[in-house]
Amino acid sequence: MSGTVHTVRWGILATGGIARTFTKDLVIDPQTRDVTDIKHQVVAAASSNSSERAEKFLQECGVSGGKAYGSYKELVADANIDVVYVATPHSHHYQHARLCLEAGKNVLCEKAFTTNAAQAKILAQLAKKKGLFLMEAVWTRYFPASREIREIVKSGKLGTVYRVFADVSFGQDVEKDFPPENRMVNMDLAGGVLLDLGIYSLTWVFQILYHCLDPSIRKPPTVVSVMTKYPITGADESTSMVLNFPPHNAHGIATTSIRVDKDPDGKSTAGSPIRIQGTKGEIQILETGGNGFRPSTYRIIPKDPNDASLQGKDVEHKTPPGHGMFWEADEVARCLRDGKQESEGLPLAESIVIMESMDEVRKQNGLVYPEQIESTDYPLAGF
Numbered sequence: 218m219s220g221t222v223h224t225v226r227w228g229i230l231a232t233g234g235i236a237r238t239f240t241k242d243l244v245i246d247p248q249t250r251d252v253t254d255i256k257h258q259v260v261a262a263a264s265s266n267s268s269e270r271a272e273k274f275l276q277e278c279g280v281s282g283g284k285a286y287g288s289y290k291e292l293v294a295d296a297n298i299d300v301v302y303v304a305t306p307h308s309h310h311y312q313h314a315r316l317c318l319e320a321g322k323n324v325l326c327e328k329a330f331t332t333n334a335a336q337a338k339i340l341a342q343l344a345k346k347k348g349l350f351l352m353e354a355v356w357t358r359y360f361p362a363s364r365e366i367r368e369i370v371k372s373g374k375l376g377t378v379y380r381v382f383a384d385v386s387f388g389q390d391v392e393k394d395f396p397p398e399n400r401m402v403n404m405d406l407a408g409g410v411l412l413d414l415g416i417y418s419l420t421w422v423f424q425i426l427y428h429c430l431d432p433s434i435r436k437p438p439t440v441v442s443v444m445t446k447y448p449i450t451g452a453d454e455s456t457s458m459v460l461n462f463p464p465h466n467a468h469g470i471a472t473t474s475i476r477v478d479k480d481p482d483g484k485s486t487a488g489s490p491i492r493i494q495g496t497k498g499e500i501q502i503l504e505t506g507g508n509g510f511r512p513s514t515y516r517i518i519p520k521d522p523n524d525a526s527l528q529g530k531d532v533e534h535k536t537p538p539g540h541g542m543f544w545e546a547d548e549v550a551r552c553l554r555d556g557k558q559e560s561e562g563l564p565l566a567e568s569i570v571i572m573e574s575m576d577e578v579r580k581q582n583g584l585v586y587p588e589q590i591e592s593t594d595y596p597l598a599g600f
């Protein structure tokens with residue numbers, strides 16, 4: 218394998234905000250981040266509006282020679298595509314990821330994976346049945362800082378981790394910033410902070426208290442939660458969850474809000490929003506230069522300053538040119554190269570357990586999306 222470069226051919230499904238950011242990252246030369254074993258090629262993009270929009274999108278993202286489609290169906294029929302990146306709103310992930318899988322395409326699907334666990338399970342089963350790759354695009358897990366922190370926790374150097382605090386919150390002027398039709402608060406698009414940002418708080422809690430355990434002893438947590446809804450649309454604007462993870466009864470405190478800010482002055486005066494607390498010390502994500510979902514710098518605080526296994530220090534990873542979405546894209550490329558159907562960094566079973574926790578939180582707080590977008594029927598008209 219050494220010396221050979223594996224090129225993966227991407228199709229981009231939708232031309233909105235994150236599709237643009239992701240595609241711009243794909244066209245960056247991987248060598249700028251010292252990656253030499255894989256390459257990405259964007260071969261097509263599709264807009265549900267028009268092929269002109271897809272054409273413009275490709276141009277603006279710096280893609281040359283890509284095909285522009287005016288429908289998602291045409292995109293998934295393109296034999297030159299190895300994997301499709303699904304970048305539609307949460308409400309549409311099930312229908313669009315399924316469209317790809319039914320057409321025999323591998324899929325990287327934006328977070329939150331689906332609107333509910335029932336949809337996630339069907340996608341996972343379908344991918345397995347068809348021998349296709351499927352992954353929820355939780356880019357946070359693939360940053361070097363995330364990977365390193367998981368290794369430290371798995372090594373036992375922090376002792377037993379009994380608690381993780383994770384807050385991912387943007388203090389927005391909700392009424393001003395998000396008109397009712399905006400996907401952040403629009404119930405028809407499965408809007409609300411739980412699925413949009415809460416997934417990141419839960420990512421920290423799960424990637425430490427669940428993922429770092431040996432798979433044989435991983436068990437779903439129990440959860441209690443409260444939620445405040447945005448009166449104008451009924452979507453959740455603030456959600457707080459306390460999860461209890463077997464076998465150590467470790468606590469995950471996951472909070473998320475679009476009304477209050479984790480870092481109001483942008484200078485980290487409020488302290489670390491992500492704290493991983495073990496019996497031998499603590500790791501904190503430092504906000505400056507990053508975000509809970511885009512971790513760059515972390516601090517190790519040993520309980521015993523003489524603990525040789527746990528050097529108390531700040532570790533900083535400067536993000537190479539781009540936004541950092543290329544790390545997850547690189548993971549997808551390596552999985553495809555190696556014939557894997559899922560990523561070890563976020564196995565489908567874990568995406569499903571997280572969706573089940575979110576289902577439970579919604580149940581506890583009476584947050585129900587319109588029937589059509591909670592449905593597992595396929596295909597549904599209008600998608």
Ligand SMILES: NC(=O)C1=CN([C@@H]2O[C@H](COP(=O)(O)OP(=O)(O)OC[C@H]3O[C@@H](n4cnc5c(N)ncnc54)[C@H](OP(=O)(O)O)[C@@H]3O)[C@@H](O)[C@H]2O)C=CC1
Pocket residue numbers: 231232233234235236263264265266270304305306307309327328329354356400406412413
């Ligand atoms: N990983 C990350 O950092 C981020 C992830 N996201 C995730 O990406 C997804 C999309 O978010 P974002 O790009 O901000 O959303 P946008 O509203 O900017 O784009 C969504 C795109 O989906 C397509 N679409 C298809 N059907 C619909 C519909 N009924 N209503 C609206 N759009 C539709 C449209 O593309 P077209 O017209 O071309 O068909 C639209 O441009 C969400 O799941 C979100 O959680 C979002 C931001 C950051």
Ligand SMILES: O=C1OC[C@@H](O)[C@H](O)[C@H]1O
Pocket residue numbers: 413414510
């Ligand atoms: O995933 C995300 O990360 C960045 C946020 O601005 C966005 O709302 C969210 O979807």
